[in-house]
């Protein structure tokens with residue numbers, strides 16, 4: 001599989017075409033950004049860890065019947081994925097209050113939500129990914145109602161699968177962000193699933209094992225990502 005024309009550079013990944021029009025190549029970078037790119041750094045090996053972690057999650061989800069863009073890992077930093085027309089709606093799934101939800105609603109971080117919360121935001125950095133609802137999504141023609149029904153079902157299924165899987169590894173899945181896209185007549189889960197896009201807390205100590213360590217200048221960011229990988233790869 002040949003790495004083709006460079007297509008797009010995001011904050012943490014670069015996307016290339018391949019010689020197969022139905023497949024793209026994703027390269028995971030070491031760049032870390034927060035607060036819409038205001039805070040930036042390079043974290044050695046983060047790209048390698050997120051490539052590996054995303055592959056583990058996508059493989060698990062595929063095995064359980066969730067359709068994703070993941071095809072295969074081709075190098076330390078690169079995976080092959082099905083080409084997607086990304087739907088510009090970020091889907092956030094929350095089990096425990098944290099981050100922007102805690103701030104917005106005054107719910108202390110760590111409060112277990114009585115019901116899983118789904119939120120949507122417009123994928124637009126310049127506008128700072130504003131929160132939107134179904135009315136906005138249909139009025140702006142971002143996705144069709146049938147597509148949203150499918151996306152919501154898939155997002156909740158991902159949560160149902162990942163919560164117990166991670167719990168067994170001593171990790172609490174607090175919240176996470178998903179992106180979906182169109183591939184032919186299908187909607188597939190895309191982007192990445194990693195400590196950049198999820199909040200992972202150690203189940204006993206509540207220690208943060210995710211990007212909040214970077215956002216909040218706590219240090220030990222890559223070490224925490226490595227610890228997540230260690231646990232998923234068969235550590236305790």
Ligand code: UDP
Pocket residue numbers: 092098099100101129175176177196197198199211
């Ligand atoms: N998230 C993300 N990208 C975004 C916004 C949020 O991956 O552009 C993830 C974030 O890592 C967390 C969840 O979505 O796991 C909820 O984030 P929140 O809305 O609390 O935003 P934050 O506190 O990160 O600003």
